[in-house]
Amino acid sequence: MTLRRVRVPNLVLTLSRELLDHSQQDLADRLTDEAAKLGDHHTVCDVRMVRRWESGDVVWPQERYRVLLERVFGKPVSELGFVRRWTRTPLGWTLVASVAVESHAEGGNDVGDPAPSRKDVLELSFGLGVLLDGPEEKWFRSEVEYSANGERPRRIGMRHVEQTERLVEKINSLDHSQGGGAVLPQALNGVRAARVLLRQSEYSEEVGERLERAAGELLIEAGWVAFDCGRQPLARRLYTEAFVLGKVSGHDEIAAHSLSTMSHQANDLGYPKDAVRFAEAAQRHAGSWATPRVRAVFVLRQARSLANLGADSACEAALAASTSYFDAGPQDDDPTWIGFLNEEGFATGAGTCLMDLGRIAAAGELLEKGVGNLECFARNRSEATIRYMRLLLLKREVDQACTVGSRILPMIFSLSSPRVVNELQKFCEDLRGCSSTQAASEFLDTVNAHMTSKRH
Numbered sequence: 001m002t003l004r005r006v007r008v009p010n011l012v013l014t015l016s017r018e019l020l021d022h023s024q025q026d027l028a029d030r031l032t033d034e035a036a037k038l039g040d041h042h043t044v045c046d047v048r049m050v051r052r053w054e055s056g057d058v059v060w061p062q063e064r065y066r067v068l069l070e071r072v073f074g075k076p077v078s079e080l081g082f083v084r085r086w087t088r089t090p091l092g093w094t095l096v097a098s099v100a101v102e103s104h105a106e107g108g109n110d111v112g113d114p115a116p117s118r119k120d121v122l123e124l125s126f127g128l129g130v131l132l133d134g135p136e137e138k139w140f141r142s143e144v145e146y147s148a149n150g151e152r153p154r155r156i157g158m159r160h161v162e163q164t165e166r167l168v169e170k171i172n173s174l175d176h177s178q179g180g181g182a183v184l185p186q187a188l189n190g191v192r193a194a195r196v197l198l199r200q201s202e203y204s205e206e207v208g209e210r211l212e213r214a215a216g217e218l219l220i221e222a223g224w225v226a227f228d229c230g231r232q233p234l235a236r237r238l239y240t241e242a243f244v245l246g247k248v249s250g251h252d253e254i255a256a257h258s259l260s261t262m263s264h265q266a267n268d269l270g271y272p273k274d275a276v277r278f279a280e281a282a283q284r285h286a287g288s289w290a291t292p293r294v295r296a297v298f299v300l301r302q303a304r305s306l307a308n309l310g311a312d313s314a315c316e317a318a319l320a321a322s323t324s325y326f327d328a329g330p331q332d333d334d335p336t337w338i339g340f341l342n343e344e345g346f347a348t349g350a351g352t353c354l355m356d357l358g359r360i361a362a363a364g365e366l367l368e369k370g371v372g373n374l375e376c377f378a379r380n381r382s383e384a385t386i387r388y389m390r391l392l393l394l395k396r397e398v399d400q401a402c403t404v405g406s407r408i409l410p411m412i413f414s415l416s417s418p419r420v421v422n423e424l425q426k427f428c429e430d431l432r433g434c435s436s437t438q439a440a441s442e443f444l445d446t447v448n449a450h451m452t453s454k455r456h
Contacts (some may be wrong), residue, residue, distance in 0.1 A: 011247045012081030012240055014054050016073055019277045024050040031068045059083055079237065081244065131170040131186055136163065144193045153202040161207055164194055164214040169336060171221050176340065176377045179417030180228030187222035194218050216245045216254030217337065220261055227265055230418045235265060256285035257337065263301040267308060275305035292328035293338050299325060300349045307356035319353055340380055344372030348384040355391055367391050379420060382412050386423045393430055402443040413450045
C-alpha cells in the first residue's frame with residue numbers, strides 16, 4: 001500500500017505556545033532573540049515560519065531552529081509535536097506521536113515509536129492475562145499481530161473495539177484498587193495494540209470513531225498509570241498523544257479529558273500556572289457531551305491550581321462553581337473514568353484546596369470525610385488519608401495523625417503506587433520535624449520496618 005503524506009496541524013506546538021501566553025509573532029521574536037544570545041545574528045524567525053510549523057507544513061524543522069525551540073520551551077522538539085516519521089490511517093488522517101524515541105533514562109522504548117514494527121509486536125509479551133481471560137487474550141493478540149503483519153490492511157469490527165474498551169475499564173479498576181505499578185506493563189502493551197489496530201487496519205466509519213475514543217481513553221489511562229509510578233516524562237507524552245488524537249479525530253471529550261489530567265500532573269509537579277491553563281483549556285473543550293460531574297472535575301482542577309498560586313478569591317469562586325456542578329448529581333451518561341468522583345473523592349479535592357489556602361478548620365471537616373471507605377478506590381482513599389494526616393499535623397494533633405496513619409499503613413504498603421509511598425515519606429519527614437512523641441516514634445519505626453521489608 002503506497003502512503004502519501006497527509007498534512008496535520010501541530011496542535012501540540014500550538015498548545016505549548018498558548019501556555020506561554022505567546023502569539024505566533026511573540027514566539028517568532030523570542031526565537032530570534034535566543035539566536036542572538038547564542039551569537040547567531042543571521043538566523044531570523046518570522047511569523048510565517050511559526051505558522052508553517054503549526055499548520056503541519058513542516059514536521060521536522062532545521063537543526064538551528066530545533067535548538068532554539070528547545071531553549072524557549074525547555075523540552076525536546078519531539079515533545080512539541082514534531083516528528084521525523086508519519087503514518088496514515090485508513091480514515092485518512094495522520095496521528096502524530098508526541099515523541100519518536102524514548103530516552104534511555106526512561107528505560108527503553110516504552111511507547112514512543114509511532115509506527116510499531118513486526119519485531120515490536122511479535123516479540124512483545126502482551127501480558128494481558130489479568131485484564132482479559134485466556135481465550136480473549138489469545139484472540140486479541142492474534143488479531144493485533146495479523147493487522148501488524150498482513151500484506152494488506154486487516155478489516156476489523158466492533159469486537160475489536162469492545163475488547164479495547166474492556167482493556168480501559170480493567171486497567172482503570174486495577175489501578176484504583178492496586179496502584180499503577182500493578183498494571184503499567186499491561187497498560188503500555190494495550191497502547192501498542194490499540195496503535196496497531198488504528199494505524200494498520202481497515203474499518204468502517206462507525207468502528208473507527210469508537211476505536212479512536214477507546215484508544216484515546218487507553219492513552220490517558222496509561223498516562224495516569226505512568227504518573228502514579230513516578231514516570232512523569234512518559235506520562236506527559238501519553239497525555240499529549242491523547243490530546244493530539246482527540247483534536248485530530250474531532251473527539252473533544254478525549255482532548256478535554258487529557259487536558260484535565262495534564263492539569264493534575266502540572267499541579268503535582270509544582271507548575272500551578274501551567275495547571276490553570278490546562279484546566280481552563282479543558283473547560284473550553286467541554287461541549288454538550290460534558291455532564292455536570294465531568295465539569296466539576298475540570299473546575300476542581302482549576303481551583304487546586306489557583307489555591308497553589310495563592311489566589312484566594314478566584315479559588316473560592318472556582319470551588320463554588322465546582323460544588324454546584326457536583327451537587328447536580330451523577331448522570332446515566334457519565335463516562336466511566338468519572339467514577340472516582342464520589343462524595344469522598346470530591347470532599348478530598350475541595351478540602352485539599354482549602355488546606356493549600358490555609359483554611360485549616362474548613363479543610364479539616366472535608367478531608368476527614370474524604371477518608372471514607374478504604375475498601376473502595378483503595379489507592380485514592382489512601383492518598384486522601386495521608387492528606388488528612390498532614391492537616392492534623394498542621395493542627396498539632398500529632399498523636400491523632402499517627403493513629404490515623406497506623407490504620408492505613410498495611411493498605412498503603414499492599415499497593416503498588418510509588419506516588420502514594422512518596423506522599424507517606426513526605427509526611428514522615430514533616431513528622432520528624434515537628435514532634436518527638438512516643439506515638440510519632442512508634443509510627444516512624446513501623447514505616448521504616450515496612451520500607452525495609454519491601455526493599456528485601
